[in-house]
Amino acid sequence: MTAPVGAPPRSMILDQSIKVLYHSILVLALYFEFAGHNLPGGGFVGGLIAGAAVSLRYVSGGAEAVRTTFRAPSHVILGFGLFLSSVTALVPVLLGGAILEHASYEMKLPIFGNVKVVSALPFDAGVFLVVVGLVLMAFAAFGDDRVPPETDDEAAQ
Amino acid sequence: MLALLAFHLVIGIGIVAAGQQLGRQAFAVAAVAPLATVVWAITQAGGVLDGKPVTESFSWVDGLGISLDLRLDAFALAMVALVSGIGFLICIYALGYFKPHDPSTPVKSNVGRLAGTMTVFAGAMLGVVLSDHLIALFIAWELTSITSYLLIGNDDTNPRARAAALQAILITGMGGLVLLAGLSIVGQAAGTYRLSEIIENAPTTGSSTALNAGLICVLIGAFTKSAQAPFSSWLPGAMVAPTPVSAYLHSATMVKAGVYLVARMAPMFATQGNWRVVLLTVGSATMLIGGLRALRQHDLKLLLAYGTVSQLGFMMLLFGTGDDHIAQAGVVLLLAHGAFKAALFMVVGIVDHEVGSRDIRRLTGFGKGWRLTLVAGVVGAASMAGLPPLFGFISKEKALDGYVEHGDFVGSTVVLTVIVVASILTFAYSARFVLGLFGVFADPDFEASCADDVDSQTAHAPSLLFVGPALFLTVFTIAAGLAPVIVDRLVEMATIALHPEAEPQHVHLWSGFNTAFMLSLVVIGTGTALTVFRSRVAAGQSVTSKAMRLVPSSEQSFNFLLRGVGVVARRVTGVVQNGSLPIYVAIIMMVATGVPLIAFAQEWTGFGDVIETPVHVVLVAMIIAAALGASIVRRRIAAALMLGAVGYAMAGLYVVQGAPDLALTQFAIETLSTVLFVLVLRYLPSTWTHRAPAIAAPMRIGVSVFVGVSVFVFALVASGARSDVSGPQQSEMMVENALTKGKGSNVVNVILVDFRGWDTMGEITVLLVAAAGAVSLARGGRRRDELGPTFEEIFDDAPDEAVGDSDSPASSLVNGSARRHEEGHA
Numbered sequence: 001m002t003a004p005v006g007a008p009p010r011s012m013i014l015d016q017s018i019k020v021l022y023h024s025i026l027v028l029a030l031y032f033e034f035a036g037h038n039l040p041g042g043g044f045v046g047g048l049i050a051g052a053a054v055s056l057r058y059v060s061g062g063a064e065a066v067r068t069t070f071r072a073p074s075h076v077i078l079g080f081g082l083f084l085s086s087v088t089a090l091v092p093v094l095l096g097g098a099i100l101e102h103a104s105y106e107m108k109l110p111i112f113g114n115v116k117v118v119s120a121l122p123f124d125a126g127v128f129l130v131v132v133g134l135v136l137m138a139f140a141a142f143g144d145d146r147v148p149p150e151t152d153d154e155a156a157q
Numbered sequence: 158m159l160a161l162l163a164f165h166l167v168i169g170i171g172i173v174a175a176g177q178q179l180g181r182q183a184f185a186v187a188a189v190a191p192l193a194t195v196v197w198a199i200t201q202a203g204g205v206l207d208g209k210p211v212t213e214s215f216s217w218v219d220g221l222g223i224s225l226d227l228r229l230d231a232f233a234l235a236m237v238a239l240v241s242g243i244g245f246l247i248c249i250y251a252l253g254y255f256k257p258h259d260p261s262t263p264v265k266s267n268v269g270r271l272a273g274t275m276t277v278f279a280g281a282m283l284g285v286v287l288s289d290h291l292i293a294l295f296i297a298w299e300l301t302s303i304t305s306y307l308l309i310g311n312d313d314t315n316p317r318a319r320a321a322a323l324q325a326i327l328i329t330g331m332g333g334l335v336l337l338a339g340l341s342i343v344g345q346a347a348g349t350y351r352l353s354e355i356i357e358n359a360p361t362t363g364s365s366t367a368l369n370a371g372l373i374c375v376l377i378g379a380f381t382k383s384a385q386a387p388f389s390s391w392l393p394g395a396m397v398a399p400t401p402v403s404a405y406l407h408s409a410t411m412v413k414a415g416v417y418l419v420a421r422m423a424p425m426f427a428t429q430g431n432w433r434v435v436l437l438t439v440g441s442a443t444m445l446i447g448g449l450r451a452l453r454q455h456d457l458k459l460l461l462a463y464g465t466v467s468q469l470g471f472m473m474l475l476f477g478t479g480d481d482h483i484a485q486a487g488v489v490l491l492l493a494h495g496a497f498k499a500a501l502f503m504v505v506g507i508v509d510h511e512v513g514s515r516d517i518r519r520l521t522g523f524g525k526g527w528r529l530t531l532v533a534g535v536v537g538a539a540s541m542a543g544l545p546p547l548f549g550f551i552s553k554e555k556a557l558d559g560y561v562e563h564g565d566f567v568g569s570t571v572v573l574t575v576i577v578v579a580s581i582l583t584f585a586y587s588a589r590f591v592l593g594l595f596g597v598f599a600d601p602d603f604e605a606s607c608a609d610d611v612d613s614q615t616a617h618a619p620s621l622l623f624v625g626p627a628l629f630l631t632v633f634t635i636a637a638g639l640a641p642v643i644v645d646r647l648v649e650m651a652t653i654a655l656h657p658e659a660e661p662q663h664v665h666l667w668s669g670f671n672t673a674f675m676l677s678l679v680v681i682g683t684g685t686a687l688t689v690f691r692s693r694v695a696a697g698q699s700v701t702s703k704a705m706r707l708v709p710s711s712e713q714s715f716n717f718l719l720r721g722v723g724v725v726a727r728r729v730t731g732v733v734q735n736g737s738l739p740i741y742v743a744i745i746m747m748v749a750t751g752v753p754l755i756a757f758a759q760e761w762t763g764f765g766d767v768i769e770t771p772v773h774v775v776l777v778a779m780i781i782a783a784a785l786g787a788s789i790v791r792r793r794i795a796a797a798l799m800l801g802a803v804g805y806a807m808a809g810l811y812v813v814q815g816a817p818d819l820a821l822t823q824f825a826i827e828t829l830s831t832v833l834f835v836l837v838l839r840y841l842p843s844t845w846t847h848r849a850p851a852i853a854a855p856m857r858i859g860v861s862v863f864v865g866v867s868v869f870v871f872a873l874v875a876s877g878a879r880s881d882v883s884g885p886q887q888s889e890m891m892v893e894n895a896l897t898k899g900k901g902s903n904v905v906n907v908i909l910v911d912f913r914g915w916d917t918m919g920e921i922t923v924l925l926v927a928a929a930g931a932v933s934l935a936r937g938g939r940r941r942d943e944l945g946p947t948f949e950e951i952f953d954d955a956p957d958e959a960v961g962d963s964d965s966p967a968s969s970l971v972n973g974s975a976r977r978h979e980e981g982h983a
Contacts, residue, residue, distance in 0.1 A: 032821075037901035040817040042909060048825030055832040075928075082925055089918060118901060120910040123917075127910075130921040135829060137928040141935035142836045 018060045025053035033128050034121070043124030047131025054135055063143040066136060074140055078133025085126030088119065158213045158227040158287055161197060165190045165280025169273045176269020181255045183272035188248035190276050194241035194283065198234060205234050206650050210353075212289070226351055228289035231650030235488060236286035236417060238647075239495040243409045244279045246626035248272075250503050251401040253623030254510055271311045275405065278304035282410050286417060291340040291350040294418075298336065298382070301411050302329040308406060309398045321394040324715060328391045329381050336378025336418075342371025343422075352421055356657065369430030375422060376435055383415030383469045386443040390712040393462045400506030403458065408465045408498040413491065416469060420476035420487060424656045427479025436477040437568055441575040443470030448582030453698055457505045457515045457593060461498065464541065464586055467579060468494050474572055475556055481659030483559035485652040489664060490552040492644060493637070496630045497540040497549055501590070503627035504534040508594075510623075512616045517593030518600035519611055526618025533627040534594050540634045542587035543580060543680060546666055547638040550677070553580060555664065558673035577676055584684025589691070641666055739853075743860045750867035757874040765873070772813050779806040788861075791844045797834040801827050818905040 029050035036042030057065045070077065092101040168190045172183045179186060201211050210230035217225050229237070255268050281304055284297030303326070310322030344350040346368040347358075379385075384392035395407050406412070419436070426432050447467025454460035472494070475487030507530055509515040523531060540549030560573040592598065596613070604611075637644050641664040652661040668674070687694050709717065733744050768774060780803050787799035804827035811820035895907040909917050 036903060036906045037910075038903050038906075040821055040903065040905075042818065042903070042906040044909070045818070045821050045825055048822065048829055052825060052828050052832075055829060058832075058836075078925055078928055082921055085918060085921060089914065120901065120907075123910050123914065124906070127917060127921055130924050134924050134928045137932055138833055139836070141932040142833070 015060045018056045022053050022056055025056070026050055029053065029128075033124060036124060037118050037120060043127030044131060046124075047128040047135075050128070050132045051135030054132070054139065058139050058143055063139060066139040066143060069136070074133050074136035076133075077129050078137060081126045081129025081131075081133055083126070084129065085123050088123040088126065091119075158211070158229065159215060159225065161194055162227075162280050162284055162287075164193060165276055165283065169276035169278075169280065171273070172276060173270050173273030176267070176273060179269045179272070181252060181268055183269040184248045184251040184255070187272040187276045188245055191241040191244035191248065191279055194237065194279075195245060198229075198237045198241065201229060202234060205229055205231055206646050208650060208653065210654075217293075222350070223292045224290060225293050226289035227287045228353055229287060230353075230654040231647065232420070232488070232652075232654040233286045235492060235647055235651045236413070237283065239413070239491070240279060240282045240286065240410050243495055243499050243630075244275075244405060246499070246629060247275075247401050247405045247409075250404075250506070250623065250626040251399075253620060254399065254401055254506055256623075258617070267311055267313070271308065271399065271402070274304050274307045274311065275402065278308065278406060278411070282414070285414050289352050291344050291352065294352075295333070295337055295340055298378075298414060298418075299330075299333050301406075301414060302326060302333055302382075305329070305395070305406050305411055308402045309395045311398065311402075315397070318397045321391070321397045325391040325395050327719070328388050328715070332378045332381025332388065335374045335381075339371045339374025339376075339378060342367055343375060343426075346371065356425055372422070372426050372430055372432050373435060375418065376432065376439075379415035379418045379473075380439055381415070382418075383412050383473065384443075384466050385415070385439050385470060385473060386446055387711045387714065389443060389447070389466045390710070390715050392466055393459055394712075396456075396458050396462045400458070400502055400509060403462070404499050404502030404506065408461065408502055409495045412465065412469055413472070413495075416472040416476055416487075416491070419473060420484065420655055423477050423479045423484070424481075427477060433478065433566060434568075436473060437572050440470045440473035440477060441572055443467065444474065444579040445470075445575060445582070448579045448586065449698070451586040452582060452589060452694070453702070454586075455516050455518055455598070457508065457517060457590060458502070460586060460590055460593075461501055461505060464583065465498060467583060468498070468541075471556070471576065471579065474576065475559070478564075478566065478569075480559070480563050480566075481652060481656035481661065482563040483556070484655055485648060485659070485661045486552065486555035486559040488648050488651045488655075489548075489555050489644075492648070493540060493548040493552040493634070496634050496637070497537040497547075500533050500627045500630035500634070501537040501541065503630075504530055504537065504594075507619045507623055507627070508613070511619055512613045513609065513611045514607075516603075517589075517598040518603040519607065520593060520596050520613045521599040522596035522614060523594075523616065524614050524618070527616075529621075529624050529628060530619055531594060533624065533631045535591055536631045536634055537627075538587040538591045540638070541590075542584040542684065543677065545638070546635075548634045548641075548644075549638075551638060551641055551664060551666060553680075554668065554673050554677055557676045558668070558671065561672045561676070577680060580680045581683045581687065584680055585687040585691075585694070588684065588688040592688070638666060739857070743857075746864045747860060750864050750871065753871060754867045757870050760874045761870065762874070770813065773810070776806050776809045776813065779809075793838045793841055793843060793845065794835060797831060797838060800834075801831040804830075816905075818903065 029046045031046075032041030032049060033043055033046035034041075036046065054066055054069060057069055067074075072080075092098060168187065172179060172186055176183060205211060208231075210228050210233075212229075213225075213227040215225040217223050251272070278301060281297050281300035285294055285301060288294035288297055306322045306326035309325055310319050312318045340350075343355075346365065347355045349355060381388040392407055392412065396403055398407070423432075423436075427436075444467050447463050447465070447470060451460050451463035451467060454463060468490075472487055472490055475483050475490060478484070505515055508520070512520065514520070536547065540547040543550050543553035556576065557573070560569060560576065564570070564573060589598075645664050648664055649661045652659050734741065783799045783802035783806065787796045787803070790796050790799065804823060808820045808823035808827065811817075811823060891908060891912060892904050894912075895901060895904045901907045901911075
């Protein structure tokens with residue numbers, strides 16, 4: 001893990017607070033994603049906030065930390081997001097409805113009480129993933145200071 | 158009928174897929190499709206010739222009212238006879254044509270592909286003649302252009318073939334676009350796109366400018382396809398294709414598509430607008446020019462190609478007048494020309510294949526075993542020249558008679574004269590063809606100047622299979638001439654199919670000592686004279702052609718036009734994309750904001766309520782201060798942060814206006830984009846270096862102010878522009894429906910995922926493209942595993958001038974030439 005070029009020396013306080021904040025921010029992002037249909041939020045905002053969390057990880061750990069944030073490669077996240085949204089848009093057509101027609105289903109869950117599930121949710125989740133994937137790719141592309149070690153080895157040979 | 162079309166497609170694609178294995182035998186497989194069509198057409202012929210067309214209809218694009226309407230009437234039947242009858246013979250002929258002299262030499266691998274593409278073409282051409290719907294006809298029409306392109310350029314290692322193919326598709330493709338416009342206008346004016354309905358109630362809005370323009374567009378489309386002047390240059394060029402292709406597409410079928418369309422439209426539209434003037438002028442010019450140029454050719458195939466151009470002009474003159482008697486002559490000529498021209502092409506192909514040349518200066522006559530081939534050549538040429546008792550004579554007689562007896566429109570006498578003169582030329586070049594075949598033009602000097610040695614006297618005689626198809630057409634030419642009764646019914650009913658009120662006369666070989674016969678005698682007499690004094694004619698022609706060389710030929714104009722487009726494109730690109738990032742940005746922004754400004758400025762209604770609450774003043778002051786700061790500070794990072802401040806203040810405005818969703822999004826975006834800004838700015842020098850010339854600063858300020866003002870006007874006008882839909886009613890409707898229909902109480906989100914869900918789909922797709930673009934930009938167009946050393950190392954290796962004063966990789970985003978250089982080193 002290398003620090004970005006020109007970055008100041010590591011700050012212990014920053015690193016530790018990012019460790020604490022990172023997951024909380026991700027939870028906040030997920031909250032916005034799920035609450036979005038009825039309260040302020042939505043997939044786009046959620047994705048941006050998750051992206052902001054990723055940027056914090058970059059500040060503390062550099063491009064390598066961003067790359068290992070999620071197990072899936074960033075382009076897969078991006079592509080899967082678009083796929084999910086497209087499928088959600090098309091499923092109603094297969095069921096004989098209009099494109100992007102949405103349905104809702106209300107159920108009673110313990111602890112949560114009445115929960116309304118809307119078919120727009122996976123669509124919004126797709127938007128979320130596209131935004132997160134975009135941010136990850138941007139960091140991978142521009143935050144990269146050195147190429148992966150194995151390529152360096154090859155170059156050395 | 159649809160099944161037949163699909164059958165062609167399946168067979169064709171199958172052959173292309175299996176082309177390598179089939180080799181020459183691919184044509185045996187390909188022959189199945191036209192054979193099936195011929196058999197089918199014969200079973201249907203009885204009913205069709207009784208005036209009962211076969212129709213089929215399939216729904217296709219219901220929303221646009223486009224359906225696949227297929228209709229086989231007698232005229233279509235005549236075309237099917239050409240397309241599939243000759244198509245079948247060509248397939249048999251190709252078996253001989255592609256047989257190598259030495260059995261051990263492998264057949265070229267692209268022969269199978271040729272056979273497959275030709276089958277697809279045959280299907281497309283059938284689609285043209287069977288379509289009753291103008292749009293379906295257009296699509297089949299374009300398919301024939303594309304397959305023709307593929308067939309001309311089938312020998313993809315030959316640059317001449319590729320150039321000819323490109324020229325053909327550029328001209329016919331351009332014509333196709335014009336045709337689409339024309340067909341749309343005609344369809345709209347007629348209120349129906351079905352040919353059979355248009356003919357029943359032709360549009361009465363005859364004087365309207367739109368219909369007139371549409372008809373001109375249709376004519377241009379037909380002219381490009383049928384190689385009429387000034388679009389004829391592609392047809393002789395297409396002769397670079399193998400002879401079966403030339404014989405099939407470029408004489409018998411595809412080039413007749415334009416004639417076919419004119420024949421279909423003329424009965425309804427010939428008397429409207431400028432149809433007749435345009436058509437008769439173009440047809441006459443084409444017929445004369447084609448004849449004159451054919452007379453000058455030494456290459457037998459080119460002679461036939463120019464002859465085809467001339468005959469296509471002739472057909473235009475016959476079909477396009479709107480008179481049923483003259484159109485009947487057209488039907489006869491259509492059939493006669495298909496038979497004799499295909500046979501002649503086949504003969505030339507045989508000569509070319511066996512002798513190795515088709516230049517009349519190298520042919521010295523033929524030895525034993527060539528008799529049948531020569532008979533086919535002579536009979537075909539005689540039919541083309543219009544000699545009795547052949548089919549070609551009847552067609553010419555009928556045409557002359559039609560113009561003499563029924564040419565009652567303006568200019569018909571001129572056109573009749575043109576036909577007579579061009580027929581004399583046709584006689585002369587037909588004679589040239591025959592004399593050339595018999596070695597009259599043999600030139601030992603020319604022969605000696607050629608690298609390879611050919612001797613037509615001792616050339617291997619063609620096999621019966623090779624000559625057979627040409628002989629079949631020869632027999633037909635003679636039979637239909639001696640006993641026209643065999644085609645009489647077809648010709649009559651085809652004429653009635655075009656002109657429902659027509660009362661066609663019978664087709665006779667001998668119709669008495671009338672004016673037409675006298676004109677025929679004039680044609681034959683003068684033609685013979687031209688042939689006897691051919692050396693003087695040639696001398697005269699070369700004198701005039703020297704003078705004519707000052708006028709650009711259609712070939713030259715085409716090349717000039719093509720080069721001109723390239724030059725203009727290069728100039729424009731050189732100005733608007735000169736490699737300087739500031740110029741790119743300036744041009745993109747000026748156009749994107751300046752063009753809408755023209756429209757928006759007219760809608761300007763003044764300022765609304767400028768200040769609604771005191772908080773506005775504070776926030777706007779912050780925005781203005783931060784924006785000014787961003788343009789003044791010298792450090793890049795500081796400028797980026799200032800821009801971030803502008804964004805945060807904007808978010809504040811959203812909060813004040815009561816839009817938490819927008820504010821939330823704006824905050825998140827500003828945060829992220831500031832971080833990303835910093836990420837990229839690391840690679841650039843920390844301050845701006847002002848190396849730009851002094852003029853640049855005022856220009857930049859000018860562009861900035863212009864863009865700023867434009868966006869300001871844009872925002873004010875656009876938000877209040879469409880009061881009809883975006884007013885209070887629309888917002889109320891969205892608020893009402895959000896919970897009931899969108900199942901959510903956050904209206905903004907419901908708009909995003911439901912009401913305007915399509916927009917969101919589009920936006921996230923754009924995000925994906927942007928991400929891919931950003932990554933490839935950063936990697937300099939290379940894959941990660943090719944990256945190798947770090948950016949710094951690459952730049953240390955690169956020569957100094959390529960790097961300039963920049964010491965960082967991201968400057969390559971700004972400096973295109975540096976990046977290209979980097980790629981060169983990678």
